[in-house]
Amino acid sequence: MNSASLYNAPPEAPERQFSRVTISVQGRFMRADHSEYDCIVDTMSPFDAVISTAHRPEVGERIVAYLDYLGRIEGKVTETSHRSFTVSINATDRKRDKLSAQLTWLANKHELGLPEDRRHDRVAPSNPVSEIRLDDGRRYPCRIIDLSVSGAAVEIDVRPAFGTMVVLGNMRGRVVRHFQEGIAMEFMTIQPEEAIIKLS
Structure with missing residues (x-):
């Protein structure tokens, strides 16, 4: 039964x-x-x-x-x-x-107990204009709101799906969050601090 x-x-x-x-x-x-x-x-x-x-x-x-x-x-x-x-x-x-x-x-x-994605100090770049590239070759203009050695918040008109691999400038990462103005991405590797400071 x-x-x-x-x-x-x-x-x-x-x-x-x-x-x-x-x-x-x-x-x-x-x-x-x-x-x-x-x-x-x-x-x-x-x-x-x-x-x-x-x-x-x-x-x-x-x-x-x-x-x-x-x-x-x-x-x-x-x-x-x-x-x-x-x-x-x-x-x-x-x-x-x-x-x-x-x-x-x-x-x-x-x-x-992994730390949050804002675990590193973030800075606003002096020249925020940049570009997001997808693996299929599509490119979208964007504006960097802030970034750190581990990730960035980007103002952009499109919303790639969570987990999508994207390239910001020459920094490769994946989309981890959407918000009203755009996306947050987490870099695949920790970026050199000098590179971040150079942008700020």
């Missing part, structure tokens, strides 16, 4: 294969009435997320959230508590695979 019930499990059953991980990621979410509020994602899997906020939506309400490191997610609120709510994430298999990889990276960063 128990075996039969497993075969008749509903489509959402696969989410049980994914345990939530603790990530503590900040973001903003938009309710059905288009009002926006700050939030923190406490735990998350590729199928659902527990979000803390002072403005709790209603069960059954559809929300869209923009999260640091993870980008845009959307879904339906399945349960609420005093200071948080759970959202069932609506996504394609490809998006879930991507979320799984991003969550693994965030969870490892949390478990290992």
Whole structure:
């Protein structure tokens, strides 16, 4: 009988294969009435997320959230508590695979106690005009907001996906965060301090 019930499990059953991980990621979410509020994602899997906020939506309400490191997610609120709510994430298999990889990276960063990507002093370059190059040859003009030996914040009109390899000037790195004006990238290797000072 128990075996039969497993075969008749509903489509959402696969989410049980994914345990939530603790990530503590900040973001903003938009309710059905288009009002926006700050939030923190406490735990998350590729199928659902527990979000803390002072403005709790209603069960059954559809929300869209923009999260640091993870980008845009959307879904339906399945349960609420005093200071948080759970959202069932609506996504394609490809998006879930991507979320799984991003969550693994965030969870490892949390478990290992790795320092944040702003662990090095950042400077604003005297000549901020530069260019971002993608591996497929596309080039986009950009403006360097600030940079350090380990990464940079760049104002740019496009938003390459998280994990995308990009080249800023002659510094190669990957996209680790989106924000309103552009992207943050983490260099693949620590850059010589002299090179950063020369730009400042």
